[in-house]
Amino acid sequence: MTQALDCIITGGTVVLPDRTEKLDIGIRDGIIVEIAPSLKERPSSRLIQADGLHILAGVVDIHVHFNEPGLDAWEGFATGSAALAAGGITTYVDMPLNGVPPTTNAERLMLKQQAADGNSHVDYALWGGLVEGNTAELEGLAQGGVPGFKAFMSEPGGDGEEIFTRADDQTLLDGMKELARLGYVLALHAEDEQIVSELAAQAQAEGRTGELDYAHSRPIAAEVKAVQHALHLARKTGCALHFVHISSREAVDVITATKAEGMNVTVETCPHYLVLNEQDLVDKGVVAKCAPPLRSADEQAQLWQAVELGLIDMIASDHSPCPPDMKQQANFFNVWGGISGAQSTLLLMLEEGFHRRGIALPKLMNMLSVAPAERLGLHYRKGRIAARYDADLVLVDLNRGAVLEQEHLLDKHRQSPYIGYDFSSTVVETLVRGQSVYREQDGLIPEKIGQFVAYQPGGVTYG
Incomplete structure (x- = not known):
């Protein structure tokens, strides 16, 4: 019996280190476990429709x-x-x-x-x-x-x-x-x-x-x-x-x-x-x-x-x-x-x-x-879209943008030199280890799930 996935991101164009391709991404326990042309038929707890979007490594x-x-x-x-x-x-x-x-x-x-x-x-x-x-x-x-x-x-x-x-x-x-x-x-x-x-x-x-x-x-x-x-x-x-x-x-x-x-x-x-x-x-x-x-x-x-x-x-x-x-x-x-x-x-x-x-x-x-x-040796889990990597992903609409206003900023002092800049793209959703931390329609997800990534030669651990 095929094991269920926690999340499938389907319909998007995935930006890999060497190419872009329309692919689905399957996530389990915060890790990318499958990348394939179609995973929609697989059982999963969550389905993210990414039609028209590009999926980038965080x-x-x-x-x-x-x-x-x-x-x-x-x-x-x-x-x-x-x-x-x-x-x-x-x-x-x-x-x-x-x-x-x-x-x-x-x-x-x-x-x-x-x-x-x-x-x-x-x-x-x-x-x-x-x-x-x-x-x-x-x-x-x-x-x-x-x-x-x-x-x-x-x-x-x-x-x-x-x-x-x-x-x-x-x-x-x-x-x-x-x-x-x-x-x-x-x-x-x-x-x-x-x-x-x-x-x-x-x-x-x-x-x-x-x-x-x-x-x-x-x-x-x-x-x-x-x-x-x-x-x-x-x-x-x-x-x-x-x-x-x-x-x-x-x-x-x-x-x-x-x-x-x-x-x-x-x-x-x-x-x-x-x-x-x-x-x-x-x-x-x-x-x-x-x-x-x-x-x-x-x-x-x-x-x-x-x-x-x-x-x-x-x-x-x-x-x-x-x-x-x-x-x-x-x-x-x-x-x-x-x-x-x-x-x-x-x-x-x-x-x-x-x-x-x-x-x-x-x-x-x-x-x-x-x-x-x-x-910095974080590449054992971070930095690319590939099997066995953390599902750190960004869904971006390359064809829809907005002018940056001060109220859009989430840092403490909101003193950006880019206020007024007219962007052509939009961040639609950000996921860390498969969990959404930001969605355009909802804003910032309140739960702070970030973990300390401790490097040791040959790998990383979380704490």
Whole structure:
């Protein structure tokens, strides 16, 4: 007797890593168990009609900043994950720096996990941090289930005693040696601190404190110099590297050249570098401040070319919110930097990549789902539509869209630079391990079913 399925999704066009095809998906116990041309005749508890829709693997966003524990006025797991669910993101990896205390040892990792437990609408993993003086703590963080580690080559900002700090050269060298021994990847915010701090000080001393003054104080040269230096240290140590939020084609080309040498290195960019540019920084102001800053339209075009050529490994949101009063400063250098846009990541890439530039859906989803999961070892269960994978799925209508209004946003502060953007596509439903967490007609499902995805070499566990 054929075993019944919990859910069948029928009639939709499934986006697989290598093709799109009209297929049915059978789910049991939260896992994809069958993919076939027709499963409608099979017994099941639930049938989802997906006629006219595309079914995508849930986005794996490996770069978000939720600010718990300790920062109640900032974005937290409940509101942040709600926005992700509405945007088709089914797994995220939270950065270690924003929280009091930051995630720099096993005890602090536990505090972060406790803050997220029962408060996330979608599944999550947690980055560990590399800062001065914590090299001996890295193994404990690894044992606690982090899939990778993050360090800053420029000052991350923040006030107080317990803040995330820049990793100096000795910290980077020692940390890379230890992570190479442990077999983990180090993610880097790559901007040269000397260049950016000197240019920022000079601009402010001369009274130049506007949007473009800030942007020009963090030039592409600072990004490229930091990337080159990090690669030099990686050659010495054998440490795997991942460069976050790369904003320039020049830096991408430097990283691409090292891949040809056989180095274990990947590159990420973000939607804001592909959708917004320096003129948007001037027009939109504080909601568009980030580091590295938005670049010129010409630089943006070259970054898109890198995407089309397959030189960008993955796209992540770098969702980095803050309380609104931290965006209210006359001096643009003093405005808290960070773009809040994770709810729009998938729709932006469908709009700008698929609709506008004709990039194939499998290629886009490889950057949004497959590659991020693989880079952090979450690919045992996450990142693709295939048998034995979690039924993390997004149903999208590519032919019906809407203008994004502030009231559509589910993150805590609703400060998106994409308000007013006219999308051609709509997220119809998001499922995590076969359970609906968001439906267009119903909105967010109240139950928070997200689980901690703990990585250990060779697999993942849930807790």
